[in-house]
Amino acid sequence: MTFDAEPFTVAVKESAREASEPARRLATIEGDRVTFDSETEAHRRARELSAEGESVVKVQRAAPQDPDDVDGYLVGWPQRRHQTPDGSPAEGLTFDTEANQYGALGEAVVLTPEVNPPLLTHFARVDADLGEADADGDAGDVRVELDTDPDPVTVGSDRRWEPDCRAVVRLGPDRPVLTEYFCEVKAGDGSFERSQREAMRAKAREATVLKIRVDLDDLPDSYTAWVRTVAPEGDGEGETHRVNASLDSF
Structure with a gap:
């Protein structure tokens, strides 16, 4: 042969x-x-x-x-539909948006600002059932703080996931941690690698892992995001929450 x-x-x-x-x-x-x-x-x-x-x-x-x-x-x-941009430096140059740039836009929308980003703040209120008020504090005081460079998650020698952020939820500044999320953000139809999924399921055994998908078609006025909790077993996907938000909702 x-x-x-x-x-x-x-x-x-x-x-x-x-x-x-x-x-x-x-x-x-x-x-x-x-x-x-x-x-x-x-x-x-x-x-x-x-x-x-x-x-x-x-x-x-x-x-x-x-x-x-x-x-x-x-x-x-990667291959631009046009080898050179349209326009000129004086008139303005028009480039095609590449996949990695589109992904970065999705992360920017979800992870900005680093304190109380709209999507994760709203999700935290829903997830913790903070409705009108909580026995330990006002629901309006919920505070979500992001670490956008958390430690990577590794399983064995060949399964690795680098979360886009770790979100810590408190009921106000300097209050005890209520919960925390480890998040992966995808824009559009971006897929999750098998090695990512396995490491995410492993992390889900000890913490809440969120898969977030963002639809950017309506920018700059609004965006839609879906948040799915990762189950530690089975297909690795738990309950899905859909959140629609305008950019000035929060």
């Missing part, structure tokens, strides 16, 4: 799923790891997915020391 005739297993990476609807469908139907008859077949399928979608995806070989048991990765291949 020649090398090219050997099965070739590819991990569908988050960058590919974020960039390409056909790649997302492939991962939904066949899973995060897809085995092709050969490496040539894997590259051929990547070209087909690129032609079917609006963005390019490619197959990259896995490094020899890579801990994942795969031969390669299907990844998004």
Whole structure:
């Protein structure tokens, strides 16, 4: 048997799923790891997915020391629809928004400001059932403080999750901690890596883990966010809360 005739297993990476609807469908139907008859077949399928979608995806070989048991990765291949921006420096330059920039916008909306960001503040009130008032304080005094650089969560040697934030909830400044959340924020249809999901489930055994998805289509006037608690077992997803908020709601 020649090398090219050997099965070739590819991990569908988050960058590919974020960039390409056909790649997302492939991962939904066949899973995060897809085995092709050969490496040539894997590259051929990547070209087909690129032609079917609006963005390019490619197959990259896995490094020899890579801990994942795969031969390669299907990844998004950043490529502007225009090689040069429209306009001029004097008139203004217009660029296409890339996936990583879109993701950064989602994080900025959810995690700004670092004290009482609207979405997490509203979620904390609902989650703690603080309605009108609480025996230990006024619900209006709920205070959510963000740590946007928490320690990463690791499981074994090859499962790692870097939370976008740790949110600490109190009923006012200098009050005892009521609860805390470890959060991952995705904008649009961004997907969660398998290694992320496993580390998130592990963290959920000891703390509340939130998966937050943000729809930015109505910016700059409003946005919609979905908050899902991560269960430590099963499919890793718990109750979903939907929150609609205008930018001046809080």
